[in-house]
Amino acid sequence: MADLIIENLTIKYGEVTAVENLSINVPSGEFLTLLGPSGCGKSTTLFAVAGLNHATSGTIRVGDRILFNGDPKATVPPERRNIGLVFQSYALWPHKTVADNLAFPLILRKMGKSEREERIREALGLVEMLPYAERFPFELSGGQQQRVALARALVYRPPLLLLDEPLSNLDAKLRERARVWLRELQERLKVTTVYVTHDQSEALAVSDRIAVMSMGRMRQLGAPREIYETPADSFVADFIGSSNFLDGRMIESGVDHALVELGDGTRLTTAPGRAAADGSLVVAVRPERISVATAEGPNTLRAKVEQKVYLGSVWQYVVRSGPVEFRIQTTFEIDAPEVLLHIPAEACALFAETPVGN
Numbered sequence: 001m002a003d004l005i006i007e008n009l010t011i012k013y014g015e016v017t018a019v020e021n022l023s024i025n026v027p028s029g030e031f032l033t034l035l036g037p038s039g040c041g042k043s044t045t046l047f048a049v050a051g052l053n054h055a056t057s058g059t060i061r062v063g064d065r066i067l068f069n070g071d072p073k074a075t076v077p078p079e080r081r082n083i084g085l086v087f088q089s090y091a092l093w094p095h096k097t098v099a100d101n102l103a104f105p106l107i108l109r110k111m112g113k114s115e116r117e118e119r120i121r122e123a124l125g126l127v128e129m130l131p132y133a134e135r136f137p138f139e140l141s142g143g144q145q146q147r148v149a150l151a152r153a154l155v156y157r158p159p160l161l162l163l164d165e166p167l168s169n170l171d172a173k174l175r176e177r178a179r180v181w182l183r184e185l186q187e188r189l190k191v192t193t194v195y196v197t198h199d200q201s202e203a204l205a206v207s208d209r210i211a212v213m214s215m216g217r218m219r220q221l222g223a224p225r226e227i228y229e230t231p232a233d234s235f236v237a238d239f240i241g242s243s244n245f246l247d248g249r250m251i252e253s254g255v256d257h258a259l260v261e262l263g264d265g266t267r268l269t270t271a272p273g274r275a276a277a278d279g280s281l282v283v284a285v286r287p288e289r290i291s292v293a294t295a296e297g298p299n300t301l302r303a304k305v306e307q308k309v310y311l312g313s314v315w316q317y318v319v320r321s322g323p324v325e326f327r328i329q330t331t332f333e334i335d336a337p338e339v340l341l342h343i344p345a346e347a348c349a350l351f352a353e354t355p356v357g358n
């Protein structure tokens with residue numbers, strides 16, 4: 001298996017800069033996810049690694065092997081990159097059986113019949129599809145077809161596996177099961193994997209690390225928990241999970257804490273952070289981190305309950321304190337028109353700007 005190294009990758013389509021100065025190092029055996037909203041450049045990045053589009057500048061290497069460095073003579077064509085690729089559409093050949101679908105990349109590599117048969121058996125065994133070897137794609141469910149597509153990508157034992165929204169054609173239940181299974185398989189094979197999705201819960205569930213992208217740039221790279229709990233900016237705080245963004249101003253900025261004032265005059269002690277030059281800031285706080293308090297104290301505030309929605313496992317509310325409106329979440333029902341809330345200091349991240357980007 002091998003490291004994937006992307007350095008200063010820029011990809012332009014005429015006036016559009018789809019990817020800008022992207023650098024990521026994916027160590028051997030890692031499961032890295034490119035996560036971001038539609039159009040942020042995830043697929044363009046993945047396609048550049050596969051050699052399916054023309055990068056403008058930068059370097060792409062697998063281990064010591066240069067795949068792209070801007071010099072056309074050094075660019076390795078896609079069929080010689082030896083990368084396993086799985087797309088959203090399974091792209092199986094409809095007129096070939098499952099076994100023949102897997103045989104094709106091996107025939108291209110001029111592999112002999114007996115070795116081919118052994119590899120096909122091994123790959124179908126990995127994805128638990130061995131009994132279906134002689135079926136045609138139309139005789140399989142969507143989930144089974146996706147397993148075959150994965151087996152076809154793995155059959156020649158590539159050092160690098162690229163997956164572009166591979167589960168998005170599956171229904172929600174199957175999708176959840178498939179991601180657990182996919183992650184287990186990847187851990188077993190230790191194949192370096194780059195996974196593209198716009199689904200944050202999928203990214204949090206399967207990845208060793210996540211690269212959050214917006215408008216062609218990487219906003220944050222880190223382990224799922226790090227991305228969720230300490231977002232680098234307000235875009236990440238907004239895109240991963242859900243956050244309240246409360247306008248305020250900096251009263252006191254310390255090394256290990258800050259004191260801010262919200263629009264209703266409430267003062268909150270928060271984690272340290274930045275304000276804009278004029279002292280204005282936004283406090284990002286996740287609905288599930290706000291709790292109902294039993295007595296007034298530091299970081300408590302009284303709010304009117306304006307909306308209530310039952311979501312099955314939790315209740316969600318919109319509450320208001322003066323001009324400050326935010327969402328909270330509880331596992332029990334609040335019946336009163338007013339509620340006393342506690343916002344823990346460590347649950348408050350400060351940013352100089354409200355979220356921008358897509």
Ligand SMILES: Nc1ncnc2c1ncn2[C@@H]1O[C@H](COP(=O)(O)OP(=O)(O)OP(=O)(O)O)[C@@H](O)[C@H]1O
Binds near residue numbers: 016037038040
């Ligand atoms: N062949 C192309 N010609 C011109 N612009 C393109 C081309 N392919 C992609 N783009 C543009 O590049 C940007 C990034 O597209 P890309 O497909 O990488 O986004 P994405 O994050 O994968 O989105 P999605 O989740 O919708 O697939 C978009 O603005 C898109 O319109």
